[in-house]
Amino acid sequence: MKVMVTGASTPLGLAIVEHLLALPDVSFVLAVGKDRRPVGLVDTGRLRYLAVDLSHARVAHDLVWGDARLHLINTVIHAAQHRGAHDTGRGVHLQNVESTRALLAACEDHPSIRRFLLRSFAEVYATPHTTTQLLVEDDPLELSPGAPQWVRDRVEADFTACAHVGGTLKVAVLRLAELVAPDSGSQLWDYLGSRVCLRPLGYDPMINVLSLEDAAEAFRAAAQSTAIGPFNIPGADTLPLTRAIEESQRFSIPVPGPLMSPMYRLRRRVAGFDFRYDMNFARFHFGGVLDGTRAREQLGYAPRHPVHWPHPWWRELLDRLAADRATVDGARH
Amino acid sequence: MAVTGAFHDAGYGFDVFGLSPPIVRRAAALGAPLYERYFRVDSRGAEHIPLEGPAIIVANHGGVLPVDAAMLCLDVLRNTPRIPRAIADHFVPRLPLVSALFARLGVVSGTAANVRRLLEDGELVAIWPEGVAGPAKRFGLRYELQRWRVGFAEHAIRHRVPIIPAAIVGAEESWPLALRLPLRVFGSPYLPVPMSPLPLPARYFIRYGPPIVGEPTQVYRDAEDPSAVAALAERARLAVAHLMSQTLAERHGVFR
Numbered sequence: 001m002k003v004m005v006t007g008a009s010t011p012l013g014l015a016i017v018e019h020l021l022a023l024p025d026v027s028f029v030l031a032v033g034k035d036r037r038p039v040g041l042v043d044t045g046r047l048r049y050l051a052v053d054l055s056h057a058r059v060a061h062d063l064v065w066g067d068a069r070l071h072l073i074n075t076v077i078h079a080a081q082h083r084g085a086h087d088t089g090r091g092v093h094l095q096n097v098e099s100t101r102a103l104l105a106a107c108e109d110h111p112s113i114r115r116f117l118l119r120s121f122a123e124v125y126a127t128p129h130t131t132t133q134l135l136v137e138d139d140p141l142e143l144s145p146g147a148p149q150w151v152r153d154r155v156e157a158d159f160t161a162c163a164h165v166g167g168t169l170k171v172a173v174l175r176l177a178e179l180v181a182p183d184s185g186s187q188l189w190d191y192l193g194s195r196v197c198l199r200p201l202g203y204d205p206m207i208n209v210l211s212l213e214d215a216a217e218a219f220r221a222a223a224q225s226t227a228i229g230p231f232n233i234p235g236a237d238t239l240p241l242t243r244a245i246e247e248s249q250r251f252s253i254p255v256p257g258p259l260m261s262p263m264y265r266l267r268r269r270v271a272g273f274d275f276r277y278d279m280n281f282a283r284f285h286f287g288g289v290l291d292g293t294r295a296r297e298q299l300g301y302a303p304r305h306p307v308h309w310p311h312p313w314w315r316e317l318l319d320r321l322a323a324d325r326a327t328v329d330g331a332r333h
Numbered sequence: 334m335a336v337t338g339a340f341h342d343a344g345y346g347f348d349v350f351g352l353s354p355p356i357v358r359r360a361a362a363l364g365a366p367l368y369e370r371y372f373r374v375d376s377r378g379a380e381h382i383p384l385e386g387p388a389i390i391v392a393n394h395g396g397v398l399p400v401d402a403a404m405l406c407l408d409v410l411r412n413t414p415r416i417p418r419a420i421a422d423h424f425v426p427r428l429p430l431v432s433a434l435f436a437r438l439g440v441v442s443g444t445a446a447n448v449r450r451l452l453e454d455g456e457l458v459a460i461w462p463e464g465v466a467g468p469a470k471r472f473g474l475r476y477e478l479q480r481w482r483v484g485f486a487e488h489a490i491r492h493r494v495p496i497i498p499a500a501i502v503g504a505e506e507s508w509p510l511a512l513r514l515p516l517r518v519f520g521s522p523y524l525p526v527p528m529s530p531l532p533l534p535a536r537y538f539i540r541y542g543p544p545i546v547g548e549p550t551q552v553y554r555d556a557e558d559p560s561a562v563a564a565l566a567e568r569a570r571l572a573v574a575h576l577m578s579q580t581l582a583e584r585h586g587v588f589r
Binding site for chain 1: 343344350432442446447
C-alpha cells in the first residue's frame with residue numbers, strides 16, 4: 001500500500017504517518033503539509049515530506065498527477081483542515097472545502113489512486129433535542145445558516161466527499177469524535193486548558209472524545225478496507241462533561257446558560273483562547289455520542305486508547321519526573 | 334436491592350447514555366417512602382419480567398408529571414435485579430436539571446438509534462406508547478388509552494424481544510391535570526397546571542401481563558411491514574387495556 005497523507009504537519013497527520021510507517025504492508029508514505037517539515041519526519045526510502053499549500057486547486061491537481069502518480073500512490077488520506085475556530089474568510093474556506101473538492105476531482109480518473117479517505121468531524125451533526133445521546137451516520141447534518149464557518153466548511157467538505165461515494169474512487173468519510181490533543185484545533189482541549197471551566201447550569205451532557213492513537217488506527221483500518229460512505233469514529237472515553245473537567249483537574253463553575261457566551265467571548269479578548277461557546281452550545285447542553293457500530297462492523301475499528309487529559313503544568317511536571325524516574329529504575333534493573 | 338443488571342460501563346462509571354448505578358441506588362432508597370407509604374404501591378406480575386436479555390415494557394401513561402413512570406421504574410428495581418431504561422419524549426433532554434438527573438437514572442431520549450442500542454445491549458426498556466397525549470388528556474378521559482404509537486412494536490420484531498404489558502392505576506387520580514398553558518418552555522409541548530399543588534396519596538396498582546412475542550415466523554424484515562407492526566402494537570394495546578380494566582374493577586377505592 002502506498003499512501004499520501006495531507007495535513008502531515010498537524011499532530012493527527014503525524015500520528016497517521018507514524019502509524020502507517022509501522023505497518024509492514026505500507027511500502028511508501030507521501031506526507032504533505034502546509035508548514036515546513038516537522039521535527040522527526042526525515043525522508044527515507046519509505047517516506048517523503050512535501051510542503052504544499054492545497055488551497056490552490058492547480059497545486060492540488062499537480063500534486064496528485066505529479067508526485068502522487070510518480071510514487072504510484074493508491075490511497076489518499078485527506079486530513080488537512082484549518083484549525084482555528086475564530087478564523088474566517090475565503091482563505092480558510094479554500095483550505096477546508098476547495099482543497100477537498102480539488103483533490104477529489106483530481107483523484108477520480110487517476111491511474112493509481114483507488115481509495116480516498118476524508119477526515120471529517122462529529123461537529124457536522126446537527127444536535128438539536130431530537131437527536132441527542134447517540135448520533136448515527138443518518139442523523140441530520142448542521143445546515144443552519146447561523147452556524148459558524150468552522151462548522152459550515154466541514155459540513156460542505158463532508159457533503160462533497162459523500163457526493164463521490166459510489167464512483168470508481170472508493171470514498172470513505174471518517175467523522176471523528178473530538179480529538180483531545182494539543183495543537184489539533186480541539187475546542188475541548190482549549191476549554192479544559194483553563195484553570196476554571198464554566199459550564200451551563202442544570203446540564204451535564206455525555207461527551208465522547210478520541211485519542212490520537214485511536215484516530216490513526218481508524219485511518220489505518222479504513223485504508224485497508226474497501227468500505228465506502230460515512231463512518232462515525234468514536235473514542236474510548238465517554239463521560240459527563242463534569243467528569244472531563246475533574247479528570248483535567250480544573251475547577252468547574254455552573255453558570256446560567258445565557259451568560260456562557262459573553263463570558264467566553266470576554267475570556268478570548270483578555271486571554272486569547274480559541275474556545276467558542278456558541279459553537280459548542282448544543283454539545284454542552286444536549287451532548288451527543290457517536291455510535292460507532294458501522295465502523296466496527298465494516299472497518300473493524302474499535303477504540304482502545306484513552307485520551308491524555310490536559311493537566312495543570314505542575315501535574316505534567318510531576319508526571320514527567322515520575323516517568324523519568326521509572327525509566328532510570330528500569331535501566332538500573 | 335441489586336441494581337447491577339446489564340450495565341455497560343463506558344469507562345468512567347457511566348454508560349453511553351449517562352446512567353450511573355450508584356445514583357440509581359440512591360434514588361431508589363430516597364423514593365422508597367413514596368413507594369411504600371405515600372402511594373402504597375400494590376404490584377403483581379413482576380415475575381413476567383425476564384431477569385436477563387432485552388425486553389420492552391409498555392404501559393399506560395397518566396397524571397400531570399411522570400410520577401407513574403417513576404413508580405413503575407421503582408417497582409421494577411425492587412422486584413427484579415434490572416435497571417429499567419425509561420424512554421422519554423424528545424423535549425426531556427432540553428430541560429435543565431431534569432435532563433442531567435434523568436440521564437443518571439437511566440432515562441433515554443426516544444430516538445430509534447437510542448432504543449436500538451439499548452436492545453442490542455440487552456437492556457430492559459420501558460416505553461409509554463401514548464407519549465405526551467397520556468398525561469395531557471382531560472380528567473374525564475382517565476384510563477382511556479390515547480393514540481398508541483407503534484415504534485416499540487417495530488423494535489420488538491426487529492430485535493425479536495418480548496413485550497411485557499403493564500397497567501398503572503392510581504396515577505390519574507393522584508395528580509390530575511387542570512389546565513394546559515400554551516407555553517413551550519424548553520421545547521415542552523405545553524406547561525401543565527395540576528389540580529393540586531402536590532400529588533394526592535392515591536393508591537397505585539401496578540400489574541404486569543404475560544410477555545407478548547411476535548409471530549414465530551416473523552423475521553427481521555417484517556419490522557418494515559406496517560401491518561405486522563400495527564398488529565403487534567394492537568395486541569400490546571389490548572393487553573394493557575385489559576390489565577387496566579381488570580385492575581380498576583378489583584380496586585375498592587382511589588385512596589384505599
